[in-house]
Amino acid sequence: MSNKRKRNFQFRFVPDAEAEYFDKNWNILEHAIRDIYKKGNYSHHSIEDLYRYAFNMVLHKSSDKLYSGLVATMKSMTSHLKEIAESIEATQGGPFLVKLNRKWNDHSKALLMIGDILMYMDRIYVPRTKKAPVYELGMNLWTETVIYSNQIRTRLSNTLSELICRERDGEDVNRKLIKNITKMLMDLGLSVYVQVFETPFLQVSYEFYRAESQKLIECCNCVDYLKNVERLINEEMDRVNHYLDPRTKSKITYVVKKEMIENHILRLIHMENSGLVNMLCGDKYEDLGIMYNLFSCEIDGLSKICEVMTSHIRESGKQLVTDPEKSKDPVQFVQRLLDEKNKYDKIISLAFNNDKMFHNAVNSSFEFFINLNPRCPEYISLFVDNKLRKVLKGVSKDDVDITLDNVVMLFRYLQDKDMFEKYYIQHLAKRLLSGKSVSDDAEKSLIVKLKTECVHQFTSKVEVIFADMKTSVDTMQNFYASHSELVDGPTLTVKVLTTRFWPTQSTVTCKLPAEISALCEKFRSYYLGTHAGRKLSWQTKMGTADMKATFRKGQRHELIVSTYQMCVLILFNNADRLSYKEIEQATEIPASDLKRCLQSLALVKGKNVLKKEPMSKDFSDDDVFFVNDKFSSKLYKVKIGTFVAAKESEPEKVETQQRIEEHWKPQIDAAIVRIMKFRKQLDHNHLIAEVTKQLQSRFLANPIEVKKRIESLIERDFLERDDIDRELYRYIS
Amino acid sequence: MIFADGITLLCNDIQVDPQDIVMLVLSWHMKAGTMCEFSKKEFTEGLQSLGIDSLDKFREKIPSMRSELKDEQKFREIYNFAFGWAKEKGQKSLALDTAIGMWQLLFAEKQWPLVDHWCQFLQARHNKAISRDTWSQLLEFAKTVSSNLSDYDAEGAWPYLIDEFVDYLKENGVNQHGQINDSSLN
Numbered sequence: 001m002s003n004k005r006k007r008n009f010q011f012r013f014v015p016d017a018e019a020e021y022f023d024k025n026w027n028i029l030e031h032a033i034r035d036i037y038k039k040g041n042y043s044h045h046s047i048e049d050l051y052r053y054a055f056n057m058v059l060h061k062s063s064d065k066l067y068s069g070l071v072a073t074m075k076s077m078t079s080h081l082k083e084i085a086e087s088i089e090a091t092q093g094g095p096f097l098v099k100l101n102r103k104w105n106d107h108s109k110a111l112l113m114i115g116d117i118l119m120y121m122d123r124i125y126v127p128r129t130k131k132a133p134v135y136e137l138g139m140n141l142w143t144e145t146v147i148y149s150n151q152i153r154t155r156l157s158n159t160l161s162e163l164i165c166r167e168r169d170g171e172d173v174n175r176k177l178i179k180n181i182t183k184m185l186m187d188l189g190l191s192v193y194v195q196v197f198e199t200p201f202l203q204v205s206y207e208f209y210r211a212e213s214q215k216l217i218e219c220c221n222c223v224d225y226l227k228n229v230e231r232l233i234n235e236e237m238d239r240v241n242h243y244l245d246p247r248t249k250s251k252i253t254y255v256v257k258k259e260m261i262e263n264h265i266l267r268l269i270h271m272e273n274s275g276l277v278n279m280l281c282g283d284k285y286e287d288l289g290i291m292y293n294l295f296s297c298e299i300d301g302l303s304k305i306c307e308v309m310t311s312h313i314r315e316s317g318k319q320l321v322t323d324p325e326k327s328k329d330p331v332q333f334v335q336r337l338l339d340e341k342n343k344y345d346k347i348i349s350l351a352f353n354n355d356k357m358f359h360n361a362v363n364s365s366f367e368f369f370i371n372l373n374p375r376c377p378e379y380i381s382l383f384v385d386n387k388l389r390k391v392l393k394g395v396s397k398d399d400v401d402i403t404l405d406n407v408v409m410l411f412r413y414l415q416d417k418d419m420f421e422k423y424y425i426q427h428l429a430k431r432l433l434s435g436k437s438v439s440d441d442a443e444k445s446l447i448v449k450l451k452t453e454c455v456h457q458f459t460s461k462v463e464v465i466f467a468d469m470k471t472s473v474d475t476m477q478n479f480y481a482s483h484s485e486l487v488d489g490p491t492l493t494v495k496v497l498t499t500r501f502w503p504t505q506s507t508v509t510c511k512l513p514a515e516i517s518a519l520c521e522k523f524r525s526y527y528l529g530t531h532a533g534r535k536l537s538w539q540t541k542m543g544t545a546d547m548k549a550t551f552r553k554g555q556r557h558e559l560i561v562s563t564y565q566m567c568v569l570i571l572f573n574n575a576d577r578l579s580y581k582e583i584e585q586a587t588e589i590p591a592s593d594l595k596r597c598l599q600s601l602a603l604v605k606g607k608n609v610l611k612k613e614p615m616s617k618d619f620s621d622d623d624v625f626f627v628n629d630k631f632s633s634k635l636y637k638v639k640i641g642t643f644v645a646a647k648e649s650e651p652e653k654v655e656t657q658q659r660i661e662e663h664w665k666p667q668i669d670a671a672i673v674r675i676m677k678f679r680k681q682l683d684h685n686h687l688i689a690e691v692t693k694q695l696q697s698r699f700l701a702n703p704i705e706v707k708k709r710i711e712s713l714i715e716r717d718f719l720e721r722d723d724i725d726r727e728l729y730r731y732i733s
Numbered sequence: 734m735i736f737a738d739g740i741t742l743l744c745n746d747i748q749v750d751p752q753d754i755v756m757l758v759l760s761w762h763m764k765a766g767t768m769c770e771f772s773k774k775e776f777t778e779g780l781q782s783l784g785i786d787s788l789d790k791f792r793e794k795i796p797s798m799r800s801e802l803k804d805e806q807k808f809r810e811i812y813n814f815a816f817g818w819a820k821e822k823g824q825k826s827l828a829l830d831t832a833i834g835m836w837q838l839l840f841a842e843k844q845w846p847l848v849d850h851w852c853q854f855l856q857a858r859h860n861k862a863i864s865r866d867t868w869s870q871l872l873e874f875a876k877t878v879s880s881n882l883s884d885y886d887a888e889g890a891w892p893y894l895i896d897e898f899v900d901y902l903k904e905n906g907v908n909q910h911g912q913i914n915d916s917s918l919n
Contacts, residue, residue, distance in 0.1 A: 683890075684889070684890030685888060685890075704893065704896075707890075707892075707893055707896075708893050711864065711866055711867075711892050711893060714864075714865075714866045715825065715826075715864050715865070715866065721866065721869075721870075721890075726870065726873055726890065727889060727890040729890075
């Protein structure tokens with residue numbers, strides 16, 4: 001019993017002391033707080049004392065009371081703050097903000113002082129109980145009473161927005177003051193900043209920029225307008241940096257872009273004489289870059305640029321390839337295509353940030369218009385031929401690579417890759433046979449590049465062609481090694497070509513001069529001796545000959561001629577004058593070739609080793625030819641007639657087309673059978689679509705052709721029509 | 734085997750012209766392999782299936798056989814049968830002249846207004862034998878496509894020859910009633 005009482009006694013003792021201590025010292029603190037508010041100083045007590053009182057209260061577990069006391073005190077200060085608010089409201093004009101700012105500073109300072117005194121409570125009690133610290137309490141009080149007072153709130157928003165508008169118009173404003181105000185708002189809380197300042201500010205800005213954009217778009221051209229937009233954006237960012245909160249930066253930039261760009265995208269792109277097309281044509285990289293950057297923030301901005309660019313490329317590309325003037329010279333034609341591609345590559349890399357969407361657009365546009373001219377495959381092959389014959393002589397490996405890569409790039413765009421293949425092999429054969437290829441390495445390098453693009457079939461053909469060339473060299477060495485008696489006679493160089501792989505040849509041979517044909521026979525028997533079961537046919541249309549000629553006045557020359565030309569010239573060893581008819585009979589050269597041959601021998605200035613009577617361009621049986629005694633040339637070696645690949649003539653072209661179509665038939669058949677075998681049955685339209693799709697990497701299948709092949713397959717009992725649905729085909733297994 | 738002479742005799746007996754289309758119907762019943770020929774098997778089995786055991790019965794059966802041509806389904810079967818029957822043994826396609834003859838016979842029954850144009854077209858532009866597919870598809874064409882070609886579907890799975898025929902008709906200004914305006918074709 002006595003223990004209990006002792007304990008009770010103890011409890012009773014401490015609270016009493018606590019309560020007394022609290023009450024006595026709370027009064028002091030309360031007064032001090034009021035004084036700080038009203039006068040800005042601590043009045044009679046020192047900060048250390050005040051701090052100690054508060055400290056002890058917390059220590060002795062009177063924090064709750066202390067806190068509630070603080071809250072109550074602050075609440076009671078409301079009327080004091082209301083007075084302050086009224087005095088601010090009463091201030092007219094400019095000084096309004098100044099007064100607000102000053103009063104705020106006073107209040108802030110007061111809060112800091114109060115906070116200093118109650119620091120221990122802030123540190124220990126507040127986090128534990130998750131209550132608002134002193135500073136925050138004070139802030140809220142200020143916000144509720146002063147800022148959100150009806151008059152002040154609206155007036156503050158309007159004043160700030162108005163000042164910024166004036167600055168936009170060119171007036172100087174007190175940036176520091178505004179900065180202080182906005183900082184105050186931020187300190188009071190993000191939502192205060194947003195509600196009181198940011199939202200009205202953005203609203204006003206929308207209206208401002210809407211008007212501004214209307215004004216500028218009427219009087220500016222595209223580039224100037226865009227540059228203005230850039231300038232305005234920079235100004236706004238500068239503004240934010242100087243006196244607004246960084247959060248506002250992205251929002252105001254958005255406003256500017258939305259009003260000035262988004263609403264005018266199409267108008268800007270299509271602006272006459274200064275819009276996108278004008279920029280593209282003029283290679284205006286900087287301007288295009290500005291447009292790209294500004295439009296990239298809009299949802300469809302870039303795709304709109306892309307659209308317009310695409311249709312422009314297609315249009316100008318179409319004109320390029322269908323202009324008959326421009327397609328006269330194949331090499332120039334292709335060079336123009338490459339230049340066009342380079343132009344756009346450069347634009348995309350310098351101005352469009354190498355954006356993939358634009359690269360794709362360029363590729364699809366090129367694919368579209370290149371295939372509008374059906375001669376492109378031939379022309380590209382001629383371009384390659386030209387490079388590999390002359391241009392790439394002595395050029396560095398890297399430059400060779402660049403040229404070849406360009407060729408492969410164009411090749412990729414072709415729909416009729418088959419067609420290119422056919423011409424390429426033709427031109428390659430001529431190059432190799434006439435020894436005109438500049439570099440074996442370059443040829444092989446091109447094949448490797450094409451191999452990665454093509455079906456294997458094409459490059460394996462070419463490999464056989466190269467192999468034949470090499471084997472022939474070996475064969476000739478062996479031939480002469482085993483026929484040493486022939487060393488003194490004319491030197492024969494034979495290239496043995498495997499029929500299926502080289503371009504199709506003619507079977508017509510001319511009559512070779514006796515000594516040559518004897519030599520050829522020796523070779524034939526030698527070759528067939530080592531390669532039993534093969535058949536050789538001489539291709540006299542494609543050979544060359546080097547002849548030493550002595551003219552009557554003693555001029556000596558070495559003439560480099562075709563086989564046909566050689567046959568003609570040799571005749572003049574045994575006759576002074578020969579008629580056309582006689583030459584024709586003696587050589588058995590086909591008429592059209594013979595005419596061409598005689599033309600090059602007699603009618604070309606500087607190369608006329610023969611003379612023709614009459615000098616006319618056409619040929620009749622009685623025309624007479626004789627050696628030109630007065631022939632002269634500065635060079636010892638005179639080349640007559642070359643094998644440079646020329647553009648195909650119209651009839652040749654038609655023939656080529658027909659041959660290619662023949663070649664396609666089995667491929668179409670195979671595709672149809674493959675598809676039907678898998679699907680078992682398929683309707684007409686779907687079958688056509690699938691066949692076209694399967695073949696599209698090689699050539700563009702003509703639906704009419706495919707239909708014909710389907711009928712042919714029905715004939716041959718591969719397919720049948722369904723009894724009920726006549727558009728349905730079934731595979732017959 | 735009954736050959737051409739035998740058939741002529743038969744036709745005499747049943748009082749039917751050898752060129753009469755009902756002979757085709759008869760051949761169809763007999764499942765004859767080739768025109769102008771009946772094997773013993775074909776002949777006897779055919780007569781059995783028709784229920785004919787006397788000349789009188791044979792003659793009686795003629796009108797009903799004729800009327801079979803009016804039946805859509807049977808006409809189609811007979812038409813398609815005609816291709817195999819009319820072509821040369823061992824050939825895959827039907828010679829053009831024979832085909833034209835057959836068509837004129839068949840479409841006289843069926844009343845297809847474009848049959849003459851079709852034959853003219855073939856002689857002018859095609860001049861080759863007719864495939865089975867083209868033969869059978871022509872009937873579908875005649876049945877489903879109106880003679881002014883308004884409902885012809887170029888994307889449809891018609892044989893190429895029929896597409897060409899349509900182009901030919903359009904080139905030569907075929908009007909609503911299937912009559913060609915261009916007099917140069919006469």
